[in-house]
Amino acid sequence: MPVVPYRSDLFQHCEEIQDFLVDCQERAIRDRRIKIASFSLAVEPLDPIALLPWLAKVLAIHFYYEYPTQQRAVVAWGSAVEHQGAGAHRFQQVRQFIKSQLRDIVRHRSSQWQPLEPRFFCRFTFFEQSAGAFPAASVFLPRFQLTQQQARFSLGFNLPITPQGNLDAILLEIQSCLRRLETCRTLLSATPQPLVPTAAACSAIEQSLQPLGSKHYLTAFRNSVTQVLTQIQQQRMRKVVLAQTLDVQTPAKFWLPASLANLRQCYPDCYIFSTSNGQGQTFLGASPERLISITRQQLFTDALAGSAPRGQTARQDTAIAQRLRHSRKERYEHQVVVDFIAQRLRQLGLQPHHSSVPSLLKLSNIQHLHTPIQAQLSAEHHPLKILEVLHPTPAVAGFPSEVACRLIQQHESFERSLYAAPLGWVDANGDSEFIVGIRSALINQNQARLYAGAGIVAGSNPDKEVAEIQLKLQALLKALAVE
Numbered sequence: 349m350p351v352v353p354y355r356s357d358l359f360q361h362c363e364e365i366q367d368f369l370v371d372c373q374e375r376a377i378r379d380r381r382i383k384i385a386s387f388s389l390a391v392e393p394l395d396p397i398a399l400l401p402w403l404a405k406v407l408a409i410h411f412y413y414e415y416p417t418q419q420r421a422v423v424a425w426g427s428a429v430e431h432q433g434a435g436a437h438r439f440q441q442v443r444q445f446i447k448s449q450l451r452d453i454v455r456h457r458s459s460q461w462q463p464l465e466p467r468f469f470c471r472f473t474f475f476e477q478s479a480g481a482f483p484a485a486s487v488f489l490p491r492f493q494l495t496q497q498q499a500r501f502s503l504g505f506n507l508p509i510t511p512q513g514n515l516d517a518i519l520l521e522i523q524s525c526l527r528r529l530e531t532c533r534t535l536l537s538a539t540p541q542p543l544v545p546t547a548a549a550c551s552a553i554e555q556s557l558q559p560l561g562s563k564h565y566l567t568a569f570r571n572s573v574t575q576v577l578t579q580i581q582q583q584r585m586r587k588v589v590l591a592q593t594l595d596v597q598t599p600a601k602f603w604l605p606a607s608l609a610n611l612r613q614c615y616p617d618c619y620i621f622s623t624s625n626g627q628g629q630t631f632l633g634a635s636p637e638r639l640i641s642i643t644r645q646q647l648f649t650d651a652l653a654g655s656a657p658r659g660q661t662a663r664q665d666t667a668i669a670q671r672l673r674h675s676r677k678e679r680y681e682h683q684v685v686v687d688f689i690a691q692r693l694r695q696l697g698l699q700p701h702h703s704s705v706p707s708l709l710k711l712s713n714i715q716h717l718h719t720p721i722q723a724q725l726s727a728e729h730h731p732l733k734i735l736e737v738l739h740p741t742p743a744v745a746g747f748p749s750e751v752a753c754r755l756i757q758q759h760e761s762f763e764r765s766l767y768a769a770p771l772g773w774v775d776a777n778g779d780s781e782f783i784v785g786i787r788s789a790l791i792n793q794n795q796a797r798l799y800a801g802a803g804i805v806a807g808s809n810p811d812k813e814v815a816e817i818q819l820k821l822q823a824l825l826k827a828l829a830v831e
């Protein structure tokens with residue numbers, strides 16, 4: 349997606365864009381097919397979260413994610429083309445769909461800026477079938493995409509042009525999108541802290557979040573862990589990742605931008621994300637786990653497993669970290685993930701590289717054992733093929749995968765939906781980024797379902813696993829805000 353420089357005059361590129369749309373329509377007429385006009389404008393800085401209240405109001409499908417410490421963010425909304433799928437071949441179906449759409453994308457040529465490729469945003473549920481708010485596989489090419497790369501912001505467009513379409517209406521849509529950005533920017537600068545909820549709202553949410561007091565869901569989780577431990581012994585399994593949900597309801601609606609702003613503040617080293625289905629349900633969270641990231645055929649992935657709380661003091665924190673590093677149980681739980689990822693990548697003919705000793709990833713409430721893994725790809729390694737062989741890793745399912753997934757379905761009484769599942773994008777060059785949807789919640793009006801899981805291996809202590817999910821749930825609860 350080439351970027352056309354854009355400064356203060358909203359419509360200075362009108363003529364250039366108009367010519368481009370006419371060119372796209374001529375191609376649509378010639379090929380008797382819809383074409384997608386793809387281009388970008390450089391825009392003034394704007395916090396992407398500022399767009400979310402409006403997107404929620406108009407019930408637009410969206411995908412937002414941000415990596416705060418790297419000043420990278422994107423919010424994509426509206427759909428130029430989309431596809432849904434399910435079943436064992438869902439990754440392949442999405443790949444085919446993307447391939448077929450790429451033929452009809454026309455990119456603006458006269459670029460003075462570094463071109464940005466159009467991105468297809470994808471959401472896969474944990475299991476290959478889904479009866480919940482999100483289909484088992486869904487992909488969309490956004491009509492609009494605001495991207496931040498450090499201090500540079502651009503607004504991308506992917507606009508379907510039919511042979512008989514009204515180009516004036518498309519120009520109006522572009523202008524109204526640019527105006528919308530201006531309005532959001534003005535609203536943001538008019539209020540001192542518009543994304544932070546008021547103290548009254550915070551106390552309202554605290555009062556309404558009673559469920560943490562009634563520990564029923566924790567007892568249920570503890571019982572499942574005990575049963576799974578017996579099954580691990582009987583079936584000689586190495587690991588099962590069990591999760592639990594916590595449902596909460598508040599008198600007022602949950603307020604997405606404030607929740608995300610809270611998460612961003614508390615977890616600058618995580619991927620802050622939200623995605624909606626355009627029907628009122630939004631899945632959000634702050635995930636520390638990257639499933640794949642591919643830039644110019646360099647693949648990066650993470651093994652993240654093995655956890656401990658943060659200490660109250662620096663000394664206590666270091667002592668806990670030391671215990672985590674040297675715990676046989678935590679190291680074993682971690683190694684299962686490293687071995688699985690490395691072995692799956694080797695099956696694809698890749699040569700993964702990683703350190704033999706895990707490092708520590710410290711978040712504000714929890715610390716994890718972490719092994720970054722790298723591999724050099726070649727052109728035949730499509731990101732969705734890699735995703736297909738990696739998901740679900742033993743970090744979120746267990747090992748062996750099939751037996752672990754059966755036990756998960758047996759013990760968990762809720763649908764995982766997008767929890768612990770791959771969320772991300774792919775572009776035409778094969779660049780891609782997918783995160784794992786953990787530390788997450790599904791919100792709908794005034795209801796929220798929070799998810800948290802923990803890896804269970806032989807020797808796990810049920811009380812410690814309960815404490816781990818409690819820690820994860822509490823952190824999420826604290827971040828949620830109401831209107």
Ligand SMILES: C=C(O[C@@H]1C=C(C(=O)O)C=C[C@H]1O)C(=O)O
Nearest residue numbers: 652653654655743800801802803
């Ligand atoms: C499954 C989750 O997290 C996973 C489980 C971990 C563990 O048990 O140590 C650590 C990181 C993640 O791989 C979750 O947070 O829901």
